Amino acid sequence: MGTILSFEQTIELFRQHHKIFIAAHIMPDGDCIGSVLALMWALRRLGKTVTVACHDHVPNTFNYLPGATELKPNLPTNEELLVFLDGSAADRFGAAYDTTKFNARPVLVIDHHVTNENFAPLNFIDRSAASTAEIIYRIIRALDVPLDRDLAQCLLTGIITDTLGFRTTNTTVETFRIVTALIEAGGSIPDIIERSFNQIPLASLRLRGKVFTQATLDGIILWAEVPQRLQRELGVNMNGVSGIINQLLSVEDAKIAVLFVEKENGKIDVGLRSRVGYDVATIAARLGGGGHKQASGVLLDGPLSAARERVLAEIKKSLGTNKPRVE
Numbered sequence: 001m002g003t004i005l006s007f008e009q010t011i012e013l014f015r016q017h018h019k020i021f022i023a024a025h026i027m028p029d030g031d032c033i034g035s036v037l038a039l040m041w042a043l044r045r046l047g048k049t050v051t052v053a054c055h056d057h058v059p060n061t062f063n064y065l066p067g068a069t070e071l072k073p074n075l076p077t078n079e080e081l082l083v084f085l086d087g088s089a090a091d092r093f094g095a096a097y098d099t100t101k102f103n104a105r106p107v108l109v110i111d112h113h114v115t116n117e118n119f120a121p122l123n124f125i126d127r128s129a130a131s132t133a134e135i136i137y138r139i140i141r142a143l144d145v146p147l148d149r150d151l152a153q154c155l156l157t158g159i160i161t162d163t164l165g166f167r168t169t170n171t172t173v174e175t176f177r178i179v180t181a182l183i184e185a186g187g188s189i190p191d192i193i194e195r196s197f198n199q200i201p202l203a204s205l206r207l208r209g210k211v212f213t214q215a216t217l218d219g220i221i222l223w224a225e226v227p228q229r230l231q232r233e234l235g236v237n238m239n240g241v242s243g244i245i246n247q248l249l250s251v252e253d254a255k256i257a258v259l260f261v262e263k264e265n266g267k268i269d270v271g272l273r274s275r276v277g278y279d280v281a282t283i284a285a286r287l288g289g290g291g292h293k294q295a296s297g298v299l300l301d302g303p304l305s306a307a308r309e310r311v312l313a314e315i316k317k318s319l320g321t322n323k324p325r326v327e
């Protein structure tokens, strides 16, 4: 476990260093992409040299954000400070997080996941924040960078996508205070909701049809699978799969929803969602993953049937032994 920094110490790191590397996590979402880009633009406005990285495919959905094309599998070179955003474990950052290349440089992780155990050398983790973007907003303000429309759109994208449009239980009054400031700076909620939630390829709609037809309710657990075969047949890539998990929990008797997505390399991407009172972060952590109480995930070895048995057994064990956690 590394050092826990105060907010002031975190700000000081950004003040002191001029060449900065910032990485997003793998299977990047709106929060890590928006946070990395907002921090990049803010630091550049202070005259700093910033390199950004993402060691995975960036969904086309987020191409509208300024600087999104800079998110490539870059590795740290001569930067003085390495920053990793929105990931609760080292393996979330792929090859960008290589301890053998740190060379005594400060390495900082900024995150909001409850399962983050301060794994980095330096950590600023606010587990009460609804998104990493909210933390980045506070950092940008503390660095006295004026907000503009680009910064606002990046940060609003992070907040809106991670709160599923202000619907998660960790959405607070503070979230709305920040959102108000971002709208005043030119950010647009309808624009981001339209781009992030309301635009899927036709093939993805058809895939959903097939996946939902096969969905199974086992007690209070609703699970479904997306085999590679189906993705190939319908011509859907990982872009077309994102978002499906969030729809599963709309079934009235389901308290926990699980989606098993078979990746090209045979690994199984397991997404977990739960209603308030049921904690899937603990279940994901026991399987080697992490996340939030109501939304978490883990990457498991295939085949699909093995991953499914493992996950369903773990959920049932947790429901049987410890009664569902009430917040």
Ligand SMILES: [Mn+2]
Residues within 6 Å of the ligand: 031, 032, 086, 112, 130, 131, 132, 162
């Ligand atoms: Mn996040």
